[in-house]
Every structure is written in C-alpha cells, then in structure tokens.
Amino acid sequence: MEPRMEQRVDWAVPEGPEGAAGGGVNPLWVFWRHKWLIVLFTAVGCGLGYLYFLQQPPVFQSSGQVLIVRNEARLPVQGVDSQRAADDSFSMHSVLLKSPTVISRAVEKHELAKLPSFQGMADPTGVIIASLTATTPSATAVSSNIVGLTFKGSDPVDCAKVLTAIFDSYNEFLGNAYQDRTKETAELISQAKDVLLKQLGEKEEAYRKFRQEAPLLWKGSEGSNLHEDRMAKIEAARAEVIVQLAQTKSRMAAIENAIAKGGNREAVTLLIGNLAAVADAAGAGGASARLAPRNAFEDNLFNVFLEEQLLLEEYGPDHPKVKAARKRMNLMRTHMASVAPGAEGSGPDDFIKVYLESLRQEVKLHEQRLEGLNTLFDTERNSAKALAAYQVQDETFRNEISRTQQLFGVVVKRLDEINLIKDYAGVNMQVISPPARGVQVAPKLPNIMAVAALCGMLAGFGLGYCIELMDRRFRSPEEVRSYLGLPIFGHIPTIGLRKGKRIVPEAAANSPLAPTLCVAHQPKGRQAEAYRAVRTALYFSTHSEGHKVIQITSPNPGDGKSTTAANLALAIADSGKRVVLLDADFRRPRVHKFLGLENQVGLSSLINGEAELPDAVQATAVANLWTITTGPRPSNPAELLTSVRFEELIAVLRDQYDYVVIDSPPVLAVTDPSVIAPRVDAVLLVLRLTKNARSTAHQATETLASLGAKILGVIVNAVSRGPRYGYGRYYSGYGYSGYGYAGSKYGYGRYGYGYGAGYGYGYGYGYGHGYGYGESDKVYYDEKTEQPAGGNGAAANGKSSGKSPDKPSGKSATSAKSQPSK
Numbered sequence: 001m002e003p004r005m006e007q008r009v010d011w012a013v014p015e016g017p018e019g020a021a022g023g024g025v026n027p028l029w030v031f032w033r034h035k036w037l038i039v040l041f042t043a044v045g046c047g048l049g050y051l052y053f054l055q056q057p058p059v060f061q062s063s064g065q066v067l068i069v070r071n072e073a074r075l076p077v078q079g080v081d082s083q084r085a086a087d088d089s090f091s092m093h094s095v096l097l098k099s100p101t102v103i104s105r106a107v108e109k110h111e112l113a114k115l116p117s118f119q120g121m122a123d124p125t126g127v128i129i130a131s132l133t134a135t136t137p138s139a140t141a142v143s144s145n146i147v148g149l150t151f152k153g154s155d156p157v158d159c160a161k162v163l164t165a166i167f168d169s170y171n172e173f174l175g176n177a178y179q180d181r182t183k184e185t186a187e188l189i190s191q192a193k194d195v196l197l198k199q200l201g202e203k204e205e206a207y208r209k210f211r212q213e214a215p216l217l218w219k220g221s222e223g224s225n226l227h228e229d230r231m232a233k234i235e236a237a238r239a240e241v242i243v244q245l246a247q248t249k250s251r252m253a254a255i256e257n258a259i260a261k262g263g264n265r266e267a268v269t270l271l272i273g274n275l276a277a278v279a280d281a282a283g284a285g286g287a288s289a290r291l292a293p294r295n296a297f298e299d300n301l302f303n304v305f306l307e308e309q310l311l312l313e314e315y316g317p318d319h320p321k322v323k324a325a326r327k328r329m330n331l332m333r334t335h336m337a338s339v340a341p342g343a344e345g346s347g348p349d350d351f352i353k354v355y356l357e358s359l360r361q362e363v364k365l366h367e368q369r370l371e372g373l374n375t376l377f378d379t380e381r382n383s384a385k386a387l388a389a390y391q392v393q394d395e396t397f398r399n400e401i402s403r404t405q406q407l408f409g410v411v412v413k414r415l416d417e418i419n420l421i422k423d424y425a426g427v428n429m430q431v432i433s434p435p436a437r438g439v440q441v442a443p444k445l446p447n448i449m450a451v452a453a454l455c456g457m458l459a460g461f462g463l464g465y466c467i468e469l470m471d472r473r474f475r476s477p478e479e480v481r482s483y484l485g486l487p488i489f490g491h492i493p494t495i496g497l498r499k500g501k502r503i504v505p506e507a508a509a510n511s512p513l514a515p516t517l518c519v520a521h522q523p524k525g526r527q528a529e530a531y532r533a534v535r536t537a538l539y540f541s542t543h544s545e546g547h548k549v550i551q552i553t554s555p556n557p558g559d560g561k562s563t564t565a566a567n568l569a570l571a572i573a574d575s576g577k578r579v580v581l582l583d584a585d586f587r588r589p590r591v592h593k594f595l596g597l598e599n600q601v602g603l604s605s606l607i608n609g610e611a612e613l614p615d616a617v618q619a620t621a622v623a624n625l626w627t628i629t630t631g632p633r634p635s636n637p638a639e640l641l642t643s644v645r646f647e648e649l650i651a652v653l654r655d656q657y658d659y660v661v662i663d664s665p666p667v668l669a670v671t672d673p674s675v676i677a678p679r680v681d682a683v684l685l686v687l688r689l690t691k692n693a694r695s696t697a698h699q700a701t702e703t704l705a706s707l708g709a710k711i712l713g714v715i716v717n718a719v720s721r722g723p724r725y726g727y728g729r730y731y732s733g734y735g736y737s738g739y740g741y742a743g744s745k746y747g748y749g750r751y752g753y754g755y756g757a758g759y760g761y762g763y764g765y766g767y768g769h770g771y772g773y774g775e776s777d778k779v780y781y782d783e784k785t786e787q788p789a790g791g792n793g794a795a796a797n798g799k800s801s802g803k804s805p806d807k808p809s810g811k812s813a814t815s816a817k818s819q820p821s822k
Helices: 027-033 035-055 080-087 090-097 100-110 125-131 156-213 226-260 265-281 289-315 320-339 348-421 445-470 477-484 526-542 561-574 591-595 603-608 637-641 644-656 672-679 693-706
Strands: 059-071 132-135 146-153 217-219 222-224 426-433 439-442 488-493 549-553 579-583 625-628 659-663 682-688 711-719 746-748 753-755 761-764 770-773
Touching (some): 027 445, 059 156, 090 132, 090 156, 100 125, 125 132, 289 320, 477 711, 526 561, 526 682, 526 711, 549 561, 561 579, 561 591, 561 659, 561 682, 561 711, 579 644, 603 637, 637 672, 644 659, 672 693, 682 693, 693 711
Parallel strands (some): 549 682, 579 659, 753 770
Antiparallel strands (some): 059 146, 059 426, 059 439, 132 146, 217 222, 746 753
16 A cells, blocks of 8 residues: 655654653654744734733832941840840841831821822721831841831832832831840840749748758758668678579589489599588688698599509509509598598498588578568658658659749849840931932833743743643554554665656656666655665564565555555665565555566465466566555455465465465454454564554454464654654555445445446445445556555545456566476
C-alpha cells in the first residue's frame, strides 16, 4: 500500500513532543506546534492590558524617615540594655506607626478628613492604614532605630501632609506611652514587693514551729535522722560477717570434698594448712594458729616425699637410696604425731576431724551474728521510716523560703533601677527625611503590558496543551516504542512526486519500475538510505535466528506497506542476497505494477494447481530480485491462503532464496494477514502516524500477538519534513464483510461500497473505506496521476470504474519460464 505522493523529497525525523518516553507532552513542542495560537492570545492579552492601563487612575507616593532614640541613664545593670534594645526594634515601631490609635489621632488633630483625597469620607483612618508601608534602610536591619514610612494616594500634596501628621502623632504617642508605662511598672513592682515580703514572713514563722516539734537531730540549718546513720554502720558489719561465713563454709567444703575422694591424709593436712593461710590473708584470724606445731614438719615431710618419688623413677623401689628416703619419711611422721596437738594416741585422721569440727562451730557463730545484725537492722529501718516524713517536710520548707527570698531580691533590685532612671530616661523621635511632594508610581504601562502578555501567552499555551492532550496520534518514535513495546526498525520519509512529473533521473525515465521505488531510481537519496537502514536492522535481528520469510503488513489501508515491501526487497537484493517478493494481497495487488510485470500467472495459480512454480516466478529488472505476483484474482482469497499448498510454497521458497518478502493486506481490513502471520518467520508492521494510529496500531499488534506471530518491529512510514514527527495523507479502498454479485455492476460492503462493470467481489471496512474490486482496479489507484481515482475520496467511498484488472499500465519485463537456481 503506497502512501499518497507528496511534493517533498527531503525529509527529517525531528524530536517528538513527548516529555518522556512513552507519554506526556513536551512544553517546547506545544510552543512550536501552536506558536501562532500563542502569538494571537499574547496580542489579545496586550490589547486588554492597554485598555486596563487607560482606565486606571494615577497613584502618587510620598516617603519619609524618622530616627527613634531612647534617652536613658547608663546603669551597670545586667540585662536592662538588651531588653530596651528589643523594645526599640523596627517591627514594634512599624506596627505602632500604622496602628489605629496613632492614625486616628493624626486625622483628628490635623483634620485630614478635609483633604481632597478623602472628601466624602467620614473617617479616612482605614484608608490611610491600608495605604501605608513601613520600610527599613537595610533588609537585614530588623532592629534598626531608623524607620521609613510611605503613603500612596490620589493627590501628590495630600500624600506629604498625611505623613507629616502621622509622624507628629507618633512622637506624641511615644512620650505619653513611656511615661504611663514607667509609672504603671513601678506600681506593679511595689505591690509585688509587699506581697512577697508578707509571704516570706509567714513561711519563716511556720518553719520555726516545725523545727521545735520535729524529732530530728538538727545540725546547723538541716535536720538529720540518727536511725539512718545506725543503719549504715549495721549494714557494713553485716556485710563483713556474710563474707567471713562464706569463706568458712568454702574451707569446710574443700576439706570434706578431699576426704570424700579418698585423698592422702598428709595431703589433706597440707591442704588444711594452705586454707588456713588463705583465711588469715582474708582477715579470718586464728586459722593458722591451730596448725602452727605441724607446719614445719609438714614442709619437711613434703620435701622427703618428693625426693622419694624422684628416686623411684630413677632406681626402683628396692634401691638403698629409695629405702633410706622412705625410712626418713616414716620417722618424720612418727615425730610429727608425737609433738602435734592431740598427739597422745591420735593420728592425722583425728586432727582433720578436730579441724572440721572447729570450722562448723565457726559457721554457727557467724550465722548467729548475722541473725542478730539483721534483727537490729530491721528495727532501725522502721524507726528511720517514721522520721522520713519530717525530713521531706523540712526540705520543702527550706526550698520555699529560698525561692521566695530570691524573687523578693529581684523585685527590690528592679524597683530601685526604675526609681533611678525614671527621671532621666525617655524616647525621642526626630524626622531625618521629611515627606516630599508625591511622585506617580502607578499605573506603569511596561509592567501592565508584561503581565498581560504573559497571561495571554499562558492562556494560548494552555489551550495548545489541551489540544495536544486530546490528540491521540503518535508523536515520536519513542512513544511508538513505549506504547507498542516494539523496536523501531526505521523511519521512511515521504516520497515526493510532483503532479504530472516524476522526480527521477533522466537515465531511468524508461525504466519499467514505478517511480515510488526510490531504492532503484535514487539510490543515494535519503529515502533509499532509510530503506537500507531497515535492511540493516533486519539483518541484525534475523542473523542468529534464521528468519528468512518476512511478512510486511500494516494496521490500516494507505499506510504504505506495499511500497515498503518493494523497496525493502530491492535494498536486500542490492546487498547480494537472493530475494523473492511474494504479493499475497489479492484484494489490491500492487507489486506487478511497481516492477512493471505481467499478472497473468501468480500466487493464486500456484495454490489452485493451475501453474508450476517456474511459471509463476518472474525475474525483474533488478539483479537478485524475483517476484511472484497475485495472479488472477480469486473469489476466496482467505481460503486460498489457509490451504496446505500455500504453506508448502513458503517452505520451497525458503529453501531456494535467501529472503522471502511477503506483501499482505492490512491487519484490520481483512483476515488474510492473520492467516499468513503464523506461517512466516517474522512480521514487520508498517505504520503511518495518522490521527487514529495509536488505537489501530495497538489493535493490530494485539491481533498478531494472539496468533503467535513474531513481530520484529515497526517501520514508521511517510515522515514529513519539519519540526513535527509527521504523517502524510492516506487513501484506501480496503474493507471487510462485503458482498459481490456475478454479472452485477455493483459490489458493496458493510460500511462502504464499490461498483464497476463485470464481476465483483467486495468487503466493507469499519473506518468508512470500501474494499471491493471489479474488472478495473482504478477503484484503488490511478497510475497516471498516482492519486486515488475520482479525486479526494473516490477510493475511500469504494467507487470503481475502468478496465480489466489483469492488464498492467506500464511496460512489462519478460517473465521467467524456468525456476532460477541458487
């Protein structure tokens, strides 16, 4: 399906208007697209602004500045100067200058109501306040003593008079207000002093009575609890007893554990000596005294025992030295038993039992001491709790008295300061910049015109933005890619043809190829380069997957899929690949006209068994390019394409050619492309950016995806030059659900109709385009003018008239009678 031929040859693919990939509207695009609308609204805004300027009365402004200084005695009182500096801040004076109290005094004293600016007003106070503005010499000097005041009015002389009256009224207000404030402050502080003094006396008297009655031991100004001191001492003694009890129990447990394990009695005795030494080091005196007679013998006995063990390892048990060491050890044990306490007839076992019994007595003693200390501690604790309430009450009395004394001291100090400075301090206001005759400040024509122009521009931009939001066409390749989820294989510019003249080189004037085949006629042109870019993208996308059979289709009639298929086949053939271009568009065959070939034998003949493949394949004027036209138009094109013979034909062509390019009808017009799509390796969707391109493209991709077709990508066709990612006009004669009658003059569809002489078969199309054919195919395209027959709309209405469809209008190349071999 070739697009309508435009008069432009050059083309460009500018940026789209979307703000981001996949949607939105770019403000720059709105400005460019609707620039004249914005200019119109801007001009209207300027005109309205000028009318507004002419209707506004003049406004005059007068200004003045005053210096406000506090006269005060410098006192070395901390905190006084900072407080007064805060009182003289700019914010306070600016509020007072515009206060109703000051303004009403000025109006009354200086008779401002009689001025020409306020004639007819009973009380101009509110108007004056609304027209006043306080200023400061510096934007950061919020505490400056210099205050500026401006007034805006309709009379330049009245502006100066109003400011002068306000300054005079404010000066009087400051003097009166300060004197009144000082007097009131002194009275309030005196009253506070008397109240605090009375409260302080009452609290001190109550505290004296409490001290006389409270059972506390008074140390200076504070009372102490004797029971708490005793508790501390008892707790220290109890902790010491607990430690001694734990140590005694641990010694006793260690000795009993050694005896239970069957240890040597001499070793246990030695252990007792070590434990006693540890107990003495920890403060448990008397443990070593009980073992003093045995310590020296135990040390010697231990040394002899070690000597015996060493000799046994070296000489054996019967060696004389071993026997001598054993004899010395026995003698020492006998001697130790004779000199140790309880030695009369007792051995080590009796000593251990006596020592354990002494430890048990010591544990009982510690437990009795601990029990007595616990009882004493509980008694003192109960007594201390009884006196705790008195302690809390004592602390409360002392804190209250201290706070009252501090507050009383501050009040007395402040009263003394006020008494010292009341005769020396005051506020003085001096006018440093007298108000002058007012100058005109409004209306300002440049400002009004600027605002009016901006409002008009924004109104025009808003209207343009709304128009863009209602535009449902695709605006850019990025939007197509994001919305459909498919890559963009290329952008084909509009193929320009001037009316009645082909824009092709003179050397190619006699070529049988149609002028729309720009790859052949203008190989160095931008259009040809665009098709070669599509070819390159196709190579990269099909190289690793072995896709050889490519179907070219489109959503709508007039999207240019036939022109794209033919030019893409030419571009692939130019690269040295063997290509066959198969025209499967029985409804509107165009390939034979593009290539200047006969259409007597073709695809319908092969499927019906009326011809062999060598008879249907035709060589073209382009090297490496063969074609199979549609052949005679069948009455059942969809049924032919669903036959097994069509699928077998595709398999044969896949084996004999490098690429098979199939030109099929639009997806939304008829069901033929839906039948072809599952039988090919990949599908390329040709898309023209019309007003309904978004919805139709989505519907087409959904239809192909539901059939399991592999859609490689989208080819955007008929891109116009200029700042718009444009689209061209289109015409079509496709439709569906139509009817044709043999021998009838008419064929009509559900939404369109076609008529012609002879036999007819037709479909109607839901966008108002009729799809049908009779004996003439001028219902679709006029080869002489490259425009739809009947002018702008004949094809769209489905009307037709003319000659037999089997006779091409151009010169034909010789058909190949034998099947080319690889």
